[in-house]
Amino acid sequence: MHPSAVSELAKKFRESYDQVAKDQIWQQQSQAFRKFWAERILNPATLPLTDDECDAVIRMMDRNGKGNTKSTEAIARAMVPQGAWRRMFAKFRSEPSFAALMDSILVEKDEVKKAAFIDELYRVNAGEKNNLTGESGNTVNCFLAIYDPFHNLSVISLKDRRALCEFFDLGVPFSWETSSVGTRIIQSNRILLEGLGAAGVGGGARTASVFCYWSEFKELWKEVHTAKREDKTVAVTIPADPDREEAEEVEQSPSEEIRESLQIQALLAEIGARMGMKIWLPKSDRVRVLKKWKAEDGELLNELPLHYDNLTMKTIQQIDVLWMRKRSIVRAFEVEHTTSVYSGLLRMADLVALQPNLAIDLHIVAPSSRREKVFEEIQRPVFSLLEGRALAEICTYLSYESVRELALAKHLEHLSDSVIREYAEEAETL
Numbered sequence: 001m002h003p004s005a006v007s008e009l010a011k012k013f014r015e016s017y018d019q020v021a022k023d024q025i026w027q028q029q030s031q032a033f034r035k036f037w038a039e040r041i042l043n044p045a046t047l048p049l050t051d052d053e054c055d056a057v058i059r060m061m062d063r064n065g066k067g068n069t070k071s072t073e074a075i076a077r078a079m080v081p082q083g084a085w086r087r088m089f090a091k092f093r094s095e096p097s098f099a100a101l102m103d104s105i106l107v108e109k110d111e112v113k114k115a116a117f118i119d120e121l122y123r124v125n126a127g128e129k130n131n132l133t134g135e136s137g138n139t140v141n142c143f144l145a146i147y148d149p150f151h152n153l154s155v156i157s158l159k160d161r162r163a164l165c166e167f168f169d170l171g172v173p174f175s176w177e178t179s180s181v182g183t184r185i186i187q188s189n190r191i192l193l194e195g196l197g198a199a200g201v202g203g204g205a206r207t208a209s210v211f212c213y214w215s216e217f218k219e220l221w222k223e224v225h226t227a228k229r230e231d232k233t234v235a236v237t238i239p240a241d242p243d244r245e246e247a248e249e250v251e252q253s254p255s256e257e258i259r260e261s262l263q264i265q266a267l268l269a270e271i272g273a274r275m276g277m278k279i280w281l282p283k284s285d286r287v288r289v290l291k292k293w294k295a296e297d298g299e300l301l302n303e304l305p306l307h308y309d310n311l312t313m314k315t316i317q318q319i320d321v322l323w324m325r326k327r328s329i330v331r332a333f334e335v336e337h338t339t340s341v342y343s344g345l346l347r348m349a350d351l352v353a354l355q356p357n358l359a360i361d362l363h364i365v366a367p368s369s370r371r372e373k374v375f376e377e378i379q380r381p382v383f384s385l386l387e388g389r390a391l392a393e394i395c396t397y398l399s400y401e402s403v404r405e406l407a408l409a410k411h412l413e414h415l416s417d418s419v420i421r422e423y424a425e426e427a428e429t430l
Helices: 003-016 019-041 051-061 082-094 096-107 111-124 138-147 158-167 181-198 204-212 215-221 242-248 254-274 310-317 343-354 368-378 400-407 417-422
Strands: 225-228 233-236 278-280 321-325 328-335 361-366 395-399
Touching (some): 003 215, 019 051, 019 096, 019 138, 051 082, 082 417, 096 111, 111 181, 138 204, 254 328, 310 343, 328 417, 343 361, 361 368, 361 400
Parallel strands (some): 328 361
Antiparallel strands (some): 278 321
16 A cells, blocks of 8 residues: 555544543553552552452453443453453562563563563463463553553554554564564564554554554455444454464364363353352263263253254254253353364354344353464354344353363352353454
8 A cells, every 4th residue: 555545544544533632541541550550569568459450450451341331442452351360460469570570571661671571471471371471462562552552552463563564564674473472572563663653653652553443444454354234244254274274273182172171061060050050961961071070969950941942942952061040041151172163153153043132141162272263263254144143242252271260269159150251252343
C-alpha cells in the first residue's frame, strides 16, 4: 500500500479519535498500575491482595477483564483468564526475586538489557503454566504497555507485529523464527513505532496501536475474514494447510493422549460433583472414567432428565461431561485429545444447530499446546454461521492445566460454577 494512502487513513482516523482525552485516561491508568506495582506487589509486607484490587488492574490490562464494557479503555484482548491474572500477581508478590526480574524489565531503558531481562524471565518461568511467558509475548507486552503506554505498543501479539512489519515492508535485523522472544518483543516495538511514524501515524504508541486495529486499516493487513449472517457480520477463519499444522503438533502417542483426556474428564466430573452438581458421562466412557473418579451415590446420572427430540438427546448423551442442576444442563465440556481439536467442536456445533435457543455454557478442554488451534478452528465458517449465535460467542476454551488447578482449589463445595469464568478463555470475536 502506498505510504500516502496510509497517511490519508491516519488523518481520517485522527478526526474521530480524541487523542488528548484518551492520553489523559492512559496517563491515569499507567499511574494507577505503577502505584499498585510499587506498593502492593513489590512490598509484600502489606496486607494480602484482594480480588477487587487485582480486578481493577486487570480491567486496564485485558479487554476481557471482569467488569469491562465496550467503552472501557484496556490495553488489548490478552486471552488470559481472570483467575490466571490474579494468580500471576500473587506469584510476583510471594516471590520477590521473580517480581524484581519483572520490575527490571519494566524500568530498563537500554534495549539490549531489556531484551536480556525478558529472556531471563522466560528461562526462569519455563515449564510454569501461568500464562506469563507464552510464545506470542501477549502477557509481557501487556505489562510493558500498561507501565508505559506511550512508548510501548498495545499491539501485544508478536504475530500481529510481524504482519504489520511485513505490510509496511519494514526490514528487521533479526530472524522471527530463531531470535529470542526478548529480542522480538523489544526490537519489533521500536521498528514498528518508527515505521508507523514514517507512514504518518503519529501520536505515540497507544494512539498508533489503536489505529492499527481501526476497522478501516485492520482489514488491509490482518487476515480476518468475515461472513454475513442475517443478523450481523461474524469473523471466520480459513484454516491453513492441514499437513503443515499436523507437522507442528507435539508428538505424543494416541494411548498417552487418551489416558490424559480420561484423567481430565474424571477431574471435571469430580469438580462438578463437589460443587453439588449431578454428573452425566457418556455410557461408553463410564467404566474408564470411574476408575479415576470415585463417584458417591447419586452423583452420577444413569439417565438424563431432559425432554428433547431423539436426535438432540443422542447428541447430548455423547458430550464428554455435563454438569446438571435438577432438570437443567449448567455446563457442557468436550475434552479434546485429537490433534485436529475438531470432533468436540463438531458435537457442540451439532447441539447448537439442533437447539439454537439452548442457553448453556459450552467449553472445549484441550492441552495448552493446542490453545491457538482451538481458537482457529472455532472460527471456521461452519461454526461462525450457525443459526442464532456463532459458536465462538458461546463456547470457551479451558486448558488441561486450568482444570487441574481448579481441582486443587480449596472449598470447592462452597463455590459456584461461575468460577469457571476465571479459568476459561474466549475467542476473539467482532
